[in-house]
Amino acid sequence: MTLPRLRRLRPDSLAGWLAVLLLATLILSGGLLSAIFLGQRGDLGRRAAAGPALERLTEAHQQLAALSGMERQRLAHTLRSPAFHLFVGPEPLVLPPGPEAPASRLERRLAISLGERLDLFPQAAAVLINPETTDPRLRLPERPGFGWRGGRGGRGGPPRLGPDGGDGDQPPSGPERWLDHLQRQAGPAGTVLLVSLPLPDGEVLNAVAVLAPPLPPHPGTLPLLALPLLVLLGVAAVALVALRRATRPLERLAAAAERVGIDLNAPPLSESGPGEVRRASHAFNRMQERLARFVTDRTRMLAAISHDLRTPITRLRLRAELIDDEEMRERMIADLDEMEEMIAATLAFARDEAAGEDLEAVDPARLLGDLTKSFAEAGAKVRLDDRRPAGDRQPIAGRPMALRRAFANLIDNAMKYGGEARLTLLAGGDELVVEIDDNGPGLPEEALEEVFRPFHRLEGSRSRQTGGAGLGLAVVRSVVRGHGGDVRLANRPPRPPDDPGGLTARVALPANAAPARDDSPEG
Structure with missing residues (x-):
């Protein structure tokens, strides 16, 4: 999968990011719990399988501690079984763990369990599980024979084990072969357990136990393992619902901000929900009220100033008529006419701003069709071409x-x-685009944005004589931006033979079919 596609899969909302973070945390914790469970299941099985051997070893140690000499040796020989052998000697078969030869977690637990049963220090009991001959804690005699045959080897020699776990006629001939024989007897899933315990008189009781493989997992183990996962999924579902409810006020706030940019008289935002949401909604509503009041006051002031200027202009016109110099009189009257035209345009602009027209569903094709028809009836050369697909022709x-x-x-x-x-x-996706092309000389590039400033006029073909008061394009941009859109001008190069070039005005409006309202319920 390419990087752009991965970026498209990225969540684009706060709720989405929080949901991904929550799900990732839950999946990671669930996987960690499962790994811990599966990792310890083997140790738990071996610990359970070693339980009977530890019980027998505890009883044997207590009995052998009360004897000595040959009686101790005979009892050790009597207590053995095909998978459980005891022998007493001066040296331990297994050394206690140290910094260079640490014990595993299961070995430490078994040693502690033996120490508690026999009232020994934890360090006194030494346990090895499935050892190798290179294990630094394992001490096997190196002399040939190793006391295997006839059970009459050296006093401290380990027992003779045959393929069936009893006395064998063909025993292994060395320590490596002996350990390998024990591993084969235990099988791939079994366990070889070696233990050394001190006796009161200084001798050491060494035990070798071949443990049966642990029982397979109970059929109820998998449901128990799935239970935490089901709990995590339930928590994730509840958390996702809570996240959705928590972020819904932010969505309403964003929609209200977009709506106010189009209609300052839109209904206020509902002030309900958690305290933080209520305070944010209240602050937003106050901001909307101040903006509406500011725009209204500004428009009224502009209308009042423009209206009041008519009186001094009328007085100036009367005085200009009394000037004897005809050329001077005509120039002054022309300037006064221009001022009066600007004031009339300003008053018209103020009246439109103060009208507070409500939003409603508008068919753009019908509106523009009526306009082109009106201009055509007046002799203008105007035509309309609707290139939108049939499915995109909504109001x-x-x-x-x-x-x-x-x-x-x-x-x-x-x-x-x-x-x-x-x-x-x-049709431009989520926009409605209207392009107005003419065949004029166009505009300098630096003037394409300047012409939208109020009272801004250019010399030449767009001169003061033909350009009016300079409010036309300012009104266009004010209206279009008041609808959440924008208008841009661009020079169009010639495209022979049909298009001589000119200027293109591009109007983009939101393609929403109805006015946005805050009708969603709280929560």
């Missing part, structure tokens, strides 16, 4: 009058500076 959420005015401004500009306007409706 959008918008303010019909504001959108009509914005597109009318763009068509009017295209007619003034390009002679005609070609409108194209396109």
Whole structure:
């Protein structure tokens, strides 16, 4: 799998990240528990299999400790069995563990168990499990014969074991062969246990036990192993539900922020849920109220200033009529006409902003079709081409009058500076795209963004005489961004023979079919 595909599989939400983290933790802990269980199951089986041998060894040690000499040797010979042999000697068969020869966990536990049963120090009991001849804790005599034949070897020699666990006529001839014989007798799943215990008079009781393989796992073991996994899955399911409920207020907050960017008069966010969520919702609602109040006050102030300027302009016009110099009089009256036109445009802009038109479902093809028809009836060369697939021709959420005015401004500009306007409706995924092309001279690259500033006008073909008050494109951008979209201008190179080039205005609007509302229940 390639890296881009892996990145696409990455969660994109807080709930997703927390869920992945939780599931990874649960899987890791479940795997660790299973590994610990499976790793200790072998030790537990060997410990259980060694239980009877430890019981017999404890009883034998207690009996042999009360005897000495030949009586002790005879009793040791009497207590042996095909898989359990005892012999007494001056040297231990197994040395206690040390820093260079540590004991395994199971060996330590068995040694501690023997020490507790016999009232010995833990270090006094030495245990080896499945040893090798190179084990530094194993001490086997090196002399030939090793006391195997006839059971009359040296006093401390280990017993003679045949293939059946009894006395054999063909015993091994050395320590390596002896250990190998014990391992074969135990089998691949069995265990060879070697133990050395001190006796009160200084001698050492050495024991060799061949343990049977541990019993196979009980049929109920797997269900018991699956039980923690089921518990972990249940915890994961409950945690995922809790994570979803915990992050849902964040989703509503994000949706409300997006909605306020389109409609400052949208319903306030529900102030319910945990304390942190209530405080965040309350702060968000207060911010929305302040923004709405600020925009309303600014619009009213702009309208009031524009209205109040009409009076001094009228007085100036009356005084200009009294000027004797005709050229000066005409120039002053032309400036006053321009000021009055700017004030009229500002008042119209303020009225539109203060109108507070509600969002509703708008059919873009119908709205633009009515506009092109109105312009065509006035003699303008305007046409509309809807290139959206049939499945993408849904209505959008918008303010019909504001959108009509914005597109009318763009068509009017295209007619003034390009002679005609070609409108194209396109589907851009989650956007509705409207392109307005003209055949005009275009704009300098540095002016493509500047023309959206209020009262900004260019010389030349887009001069003061033809450019109006300079609010047209500012109104377009204000309306489009108020719907959550954006508008851009771009020069279009010539494409002979049909397209001489010109300017393209590209409007992108969200393709949502209805106004967003906060109707989801809390929790």
